[in-house]
Amino acid sequence: MQKVIAGCIALTIMILSLSFAGCSKTETVQEEAPLVRSQTIKMDAMGQTASYSGEVRGRYETQLAFQVSGKIIRRNIELGSVVNSGDVLMEIDAKDVQQTVNISSAQVASAQSQLGLAQSNLERYRKLYEQNAISRAQLDQYENTYEVALATVNQSTAQYAQGANQLGYTSLVADSDGVISNVNVEAGQVVSAGQAVMTLVKGGEREIEINVPENRIDEMRNAQQVNISFWALPDVTTVGKVREISPVADKVARTYKVRISLINPPAAVNLGMTASVAVGSSTSQQAVYIPLAAIYQTGDTPNVWVIQAGIVSLRPIKVGAFGDGKVQVLEGLQDGEVIATGGVQKLREGQKVRL
Known part of the structure; x- marks a missing residue:
């Protein structure tokens, strides 16, 4: 009996030993490296780039208008028509202007007839004065009549010339070669003198017109590089130069027109x-722009997580200008280094990550 009890006790001790041995064994759990968004640092001397939408315009644009009022009876051009200097673009009904010219012509004929009569009388009475047949006062009267008739002729002749010019103004003629970029009226419409009826773009020089907010004007004035691309020509890019900045802001949009x-x-x-239009401003110091989401703030010090050999380490940086969701880094980063740009609040020193 004692041998049986001793054997049970030994078996119990063996089972308890195995249980404690199993509890003391620790399983090692491997943490999976998180996947992070990253950016490779590229240092250059270019500042942040601003982009604007614009429209291709002509270097010289002229608003054409008639110099007389009237009803348009003929339109010889369409939008986009290529015209040459001297081409007749539109015509106004010239009936009323022609009648004015006819009246002026009749007045000229009448004045010339009066002048002829005054001249004959002056010559006749001058001979009589030489023969002491009339007084000096009578001769002065006929000389004055002649001078009045001569002035009347000059006046009527000038009115006739003016009327003839008005008749010529009933045809709107292109003053240079170019392209019609805008037409504001149609045939049958009555227009007034000086009313813009179309726009003529002269020559082949082209520009881009953009609208720039007031906080970007200084940057535009100091722009060192302007790159231009076109929505309709995805494979075409060209370089531009700021030519003109409007000194007055638009009353509604409060933006400034800029010609490139x-x-x-x-x-x-x-x-x-x-x-x-992409405009880059030049800076004297090399810098790089990184997303604001890459900044990890510790107290008053901005930091970024630098990734080396798959391990992150926190590094303080010196920041510059802010704008458009980015921040300028002046010191703390080197060309070619890789930084984390997403989920930076969840990273810790020495943690392994995947790019």
Whole structure:
């Protein structure tokens, strides 16, 4: 009996030993490296790039208008027509102007007839005065009549010339070669003198017109590089130069119109095309722009997570200008380094990550 009890006790001790041995064994859990968004640092001397939408316009644009009022009876051009200097673009009904010219012509004939009579009388009475047949006062009267008739002739002749000019103004003539970019009236419409009826783009020089907010004007004035692309020509890019900045803001949009000249414009660029203008400002110090989401703030010090050999380490940086969701880094990063740009609040020093 004692041998049986001793054997049970030994078996119990063996089972308890195995149980404690199993509890003391620790399983190692491997943590999976998180996947992070990253950016490779590229240092250059260019600042942040601003992009604007614009339209292809002509360098010289003229608003054409009639110099007389009337009803348009003929329109010889269409939108986009190519015209040459001297081409008749539109015509106004000239009936009333022609009648004015006829009246002026009749007045000239009448004045010339009166002048002829005054001259004959003056010559006749001058001879009588030489013969002491009339007084000096009578001769002065006929000399004055002659001078009045001569002035009347000059006046009526000038009125006739003015009427003839008005008759010529009933035809709107192109003053240079170009393209019609806008037409505001149609045949049958009555227009007044000086009313703009169309726009003539002279020559072949092209520009881009953009609207710039007031906080970007200084940047635009100091722009060192302007790159232009076209929505209709995805494979075409060209370089431009800021030519003109409006000194007055638009009353409604509060933006400033800026004209950018195209340097060696592609032949496929046409008036009215939509253009995208990227403007970069030059800085004297090399810098890089990173997303604001890459900043990890510790107290008053901005930091970024630098990734080396798949391991992150926190590094303080010196920041510059902010704008458009990005921040300028002036110090703390080197060309070619890789930083984390997403989920930076969940990273820790020395943690392994996957790019």
